[in-house]
Amino acid sequence: MTLSSDARILVVEDDRRIREELLAALREAGFQAEPAGTMKDARLGLCHPVDLVLLDLGLPDGDGLDLCQQINRDHPALPVIILTARDGPDQRVRGLDVGADDYVVKPFHLPELLARVRTVLRRTAPERSLEKVELGRLWAEPQARAAGCEDRSLRLKPREFDLLLFLLQNPGRAWTRQQLLDRVWGSHFYGTDRTVDVHIGRLRAEIERNPRAPLYLKTVWGVGYRLEAPVDELAE
Amino acid sequence: MTSGEPLPPIVRTPWHGRLSVRLGVLVGAGLTALFLTQPSLESLGYRFTSLPDPRLEDRYSIYTNLMLGVIAGGQLEQGQWTMAPSLAPSYRRFLEENGMGFLWVDEQGLVVDCFPAAAHPAGVPWSHPLSARLPYEYPIQVDGEAHSWRAFPIPVANDEEEEIGHVVALLPGSENRTTAEFRGDLHTAVNNALQYYAWRTEDLWDPPLHDHLLNHATKAGIRMRRILAISIPVVFMVLLGVMISVVFTRRLSSLIQEASQPLAIGSDLPGPFRDAGRDELAQLGRALNGMRDRMGVLLEDLADQENERRNWIAQVSHDIRTPLAALIVCLERAARSAEPEQVDQRTRELLQAALFDAERVRLLTDDLLEVARLDAGESMRFEELLPEEMIHELVRGMAPLAESQGKKLIHRIEGVTPSVKADGRLLFRALENLVRNALRHAEQTVEVGLVVHGGSLCFRVADDGPGFPVAPGTLDLARLKQLGQLSDSSGLGLRLTNRVVQAHDSNLVLGTSAAGGAQVTFELPAAGP
Incomplete structure (x- = not known):
C-alpha cells in the first residue's frame, strides 16, 4: 500500500459542505474518499475495506465517540482521526482514550489535516513490528533492542527502550499517560502518571540536546506526550 | 421545596425559653442562695466559743498567748504564785518590745510591781475586783506622755485552786490594736514559756476576758463576714457566668463550627444542625437547617445551571465552529483552485482577505469560548511542566507569524528554570495571546523571557514598540480599553490571558521593556528543582 494512491478514507461528517469539500480535497490529494453523513451510513461504509476514518463526533443519530469505540473494538487496526468542534481538554483526552489516533479540532486548515492523515497512515502501515x-x-531496532541518535547509541533501560520503540512506531500521535501505561507497561501494571513522566524525563535526557526544551519528545499540554521529528530535520 | 417557596414563619420563643430570662433566673438563684447561707456565716462567730481546744484556733490563741505572756513573767514557788519584785531583764525586754505592760496586785488589791515604771501607781489600791467591768481603762504616763492602757486582770490560783492574786496585763491603746500586735514572735515565745512552766491553757481561763476577746473576735468575724458577703457572691457569680457561658457557647461554637464548613457545588452541605429545644439556640439551629435545605435546592439549581451552561457552551462551540470550518475549508479550496487564468487578481486578493478574516474569527471564537469555559468554572488540568519547553514551542510555533509581519520573535531564558504546576494548554494559550499582542505593537522584535525570581518563575513578553501609556502595575483592562490600547474593543485576548493567569493565582503586570516598549510579566511558583 502506498500512502496516498489507494488508501481508502471514510469521511463521517454530517455537515454537507465540509464533507463534500473534504472529499474533494482528499481525492485531489490522491486518496479514495467515501462519504457518510450519519452513524448508520458510517457503519455501512465500514462493511467495505477502509484504511482510515475521519470521524465527526456530533452526528445526527448518535455520538461519534460511541462509533469510535465500536471501530476500535471491531477493527482494532483501523486508524481513526477525530474531526470535531468539541475542543475541551477533557474531550480531547476522552477521544484519545476511546482509541482515536489523532484529534483535529474544527475549524482546521486543510494542509494540516492532510499532513495528519498521511502521518497516521504511515505509522499504521502493517509491516513494521x-x-x-x-x-x-532517531532510530531503534526491535530485534537487537538497540536504539540510537545519529551514530550515538543510547543507553536505555529495558522499559525506556520499550517506551521509545512504542513512540517511534507511532510517531506524531499524542498519547495520554494512561495510554502509555497500558500499552508500554501493560494493563496489569499499577503505575501512576508520575511513572510515565519519570521515564519520559530519562528518555529526554538521552535523546534530546536540551532535555528542558525537547525537540523530539514533546509535551502535548493537557493530554500527554508525542514523539515527532523536528521540523528542520524533516525538511532535510 | 423549591427555591421560590417562601421562608417558613419564624416561631417566637416563649418568654420562659429566652436566654435572657434563663440567665436572669440563674443569677437570681445564685444570689438567693447567697442570702440563704447568711445563718451559716453567723455561726462563723459562734465557732469561736465552741472550739474544743482553744490553742488550735488562731484567734483564740491570740488572747491565750496574751495572758501567758503576762503570767510567764512571774514565778511559782511552793505551790504559790508570786511575782518577782523585778522581772527577769530578758523577759521584761521581750514584753516591752511587744508593747505590753505589767501590773502585779497583791491579795489586798495593792499594786506590787509594774512596768513601764512610769505606770506604777505606787500605793494606789487596786479597787476593781475581778467581777468588775472589764477591761479596765488605766491611765498611765510613759515618758511624760499620757496613755490610756487597758488592764486585763488574770486570776492566779494555788494548788488548792484558791485565788491568791491577780496578774494584770496592760495593753496600750485602743482594743483594736490588741489582736494584731500580739501575733508572730510573741506567740512562739509564749508557747515556749508555756512549755517551760508546763501550764495548761485551761488553767488560765478567765470568763470575763474570754467574753471580751470573744466579743472582739466576733467583731472581727463580722468584718470578715462583710468581706465574705462581698467576695463570695462575686466568686459565685463569676463561676456561674463561666458555667453558663461554657454550656451555651459549647452549643454555639458547635453550630458555628458546623456552619463554617466550606461550601461547594457537589459537596455535602454543613449540618444538619441540632435544633432540639425551644431556646434561641434551638431556634438558630432550625433557622440554619431551613437555610441549609434552601441552600441545597439552590446549589442543585446552580449545578444544573452550570451543567446547562457548559452544555450550552459546548453547543455554541459546535454551532460556531462547524460553519466556520466549512467557511475555511471552502475558502482554502477556492484559493487553492483559483488559477490565475480562471479568476482575476482582485478575486484572489478577496479570497486571501476572506481567509485572513476567517482566521481572525477563529481565534476570537477560541478565546471567547475559553473565557466562557473559565467563567463557567470548568476545572483546570494542572500538570507539572517545563516552562522552557513551552517557550521554545511558542517561539517555534509563532516565528512564521512574526516573519510574515517582518518582525523577529526571540526568547531569552536565564539560568536553569524549574518546572511549574499549571494548566499547560491554557498557559500556552495565554502566552500565545501575549505574543500576538506584542507582535502587533512591536517595531522589530518581540522577546519572550523566562527568569527565575526567588521561588518563582517569571514569564515575560516584551516588545520594542511605543509601550503602554499607563503607569506600570497590575493590568487594568478598563483603563487600557479607555486608552484605546486593546486590539479588539472587548479586549478578549488580553481578558482571556488575564483570566488564565488569575486562575493560576497570579496577576499580569504591565511595565516597560528594556527597549522602551511594552512588557507584560507574570509569576508562577516553582514546582520543583
Whole structure:
C-alpha cells in the first residue's frame, strides 16, 4: 500500500459542505474518499475495506465517540482521526482514550489535516513490528533492542527502550499517560502518571540536546506526550 | 421545596425559653442562695466559743498567748504564785518590745510591781475586783506622755485552786490594736514559756476576758463576714457566668463550627444542625437547617445551571465552529483552485482577505469560548511542566507569524528554570495571546523571557514598540480599553490571558521593556528543582 494512491478514507461528517469539500480535497490529494453523513451510513461504509476514518463526533443519530469505540473494538487496526468542534481538554483526552489516533479540532486548515492523515497512515502501515524504525535522527531496532541518535547509541533501560520503540512506531500521535501505561507497561501494571513522566524525563535526557526544551519528545499540554521529528530535520 | 417557596414563619420563643430570662433566673438563684447561707456565716462567730481546744484556733490563741505572756513573767514557788519584785531583764525586754505592760496586785488589791515604771501607781489600791467591768481603762504616763492602757486582770490560783492574786496585763491603746500586735514572735515565745512552766491553757481561763476577746473576735468575724458577703457572691457569680457561658457557647461554637464548613457545588452541605429545644439556640439551629435545605435546592439549581451552561457552551462551540470550518475549508479550496487564468487578481486578493478574516474569527471564537469555559468554572488540568519547553514551542510555533509581519520573535531564558504546576494548554494559550499582542505593537522584535525570581518563575513578553501609556502595575483592562490600547474593543485576548493567569493565582503586570516598549510579566511558583 502506498500512502496516498489507494488508501481508502471514510469521511463521517454530517455537515454537507465540509464533507463534500473534504472529499474533494482528499481525492485531489490522491486518496479514495467515501462519504457518510450519519452513524448508520458510517457503519455501512465500514462493511467495505477502509484504511482510515475521519470521524465527526456530533452526528445526527448518535455520538461519534460511541462509533469510535465500536471501530476500535471491531477493527482494532483501523486508524481513526477525530474531526470535531468539541475542543475541551477533557474531550480531547476522552477521544484519545476511546482509541482515536489523532484529534483535529474544527475549524482546521486543510494542509494540516492532510499532513495528519498521511502521518497516521504511515505509522499504521502493517509491516513494521520487527523492522528498524527511524524518525529524524532517531532510530531503534526491535530485534537487537538497540536504539540510537545519529551514530550515538543510547543507553536505555529495558522499559525506556520499550517506551521509545512504542513512540517511534507511532510517531506524531499524542498519547495520554494512561495510554502509555497500558500499552508500554501493560494493563496489569499499577503505575501512576508520575511513572510515565519519570521515564519520559530519562528518555529526554538521552535523546534530546536540551532535555528542558525537547525537540523530539514533546509535551502535548493537557493530554500527554508525542514523539515527532523536528521540523528542520524533516525538511532535510 | 423549591427555591421560590417562601421562608417558613419564624416561631417566637416563649418568654420562659429566652436566654435572657434563663440567665436572669440563674443569677437570681445564685444570689438567693447567697442570702440563704447568711445563718451559716453567723455561726462563723459562734465557732469561736465552741472550739474544743482553744490553742488550735488562731484567734483564740491570740488572747491565750496574751495572758501567758503576762503570767510567764512571774514565778511559782511552793505551790504559790508570786511575782518577782523585778522581772527577769530578758523577759521584761521581750514584753516591752511587744508593747505590753505589767501590773502585779497583791491579795489586798495593792499594786506590787509594774512596768513601764512610769505606770506604777505606787500605793494606789487596786479597787476593781475581778467581777468588775472589764477591761479596765488605766491611765498611765510613759515618758511624760499620757496613755490610756487597758488592764486585763488574770486570776492566779494555788494548788488548792484558791485565788491568791491577780496578774494584770496592760495593753496600750485602743482594743483594736490588741489582736494584731500580739501575733508572730510573741506567740512562739509564749508557747515556749508555756512549755517551760508546763501550764495548761485551761488553767488560765478567765470568763470575763474570754467574753471580751470573744466579743472582739466576733467583731472581727463580722468584718470578715462583710468581706465574705462581698467576695463570695462575686466568686459565685463569676463561676456561674463561666458555667453558663461554657454550656451555651459549647452549643454555639458547635453550630458555628458546623456552619463554617466550606461550601461547594457537589459537596455535602454543613449540618444538619441540632435544633432540639425551644431556646434561641434551638431556634438558630432550625433557622440554619431551613437555610441549609434552601441552600441545597439552590446549589442543585446552580449545578444544573452550570451543567446547562457548559452544555450550552459546548453547543455554541459546535454551532460556531462547524460553519466556520466549512467557511475555511471552502475558502482554502477556492484559493487553492483559483488559477490565475480562471479568476482575476482582485478575486484572489478577496479570497486571501476572506481567509485572513476567517482566521481572525477563529481565534476570537477560541478565546471567547475559553473565557466562557473559565467563567463557567470548568476545572483546570494542572500538570507539572517545563516552562522552557513551552517557550521554545511558542517561539517555534509563532516565528512564521512574526516573519510574515517582518518582525523577529526571540526568547531569552536565564539560568536553569524549574518546572511549574499549571494548566499547560491554557498557559500556552495565554502566552500565545501575549505574543500576538506584542507582535502587533512591536517595531522589530518581540522577546519572550523566562527568569527565575526567588521561588518563582517569571514569564515575560516584551516588545520594542511605543509601550503602554499607563503607569506600570497590575493590568487594568478598563483603563487600557479607555486608552484605546486593546486590539479588539472587548479586549478578549488580553481578558482571556488575564483570566488564565488569575486562575493560576497570579496577576499580569504591565511595565516597560528594556527597549522602551511594552512588557507584560507574570509569576508562577516553582514546582520543583
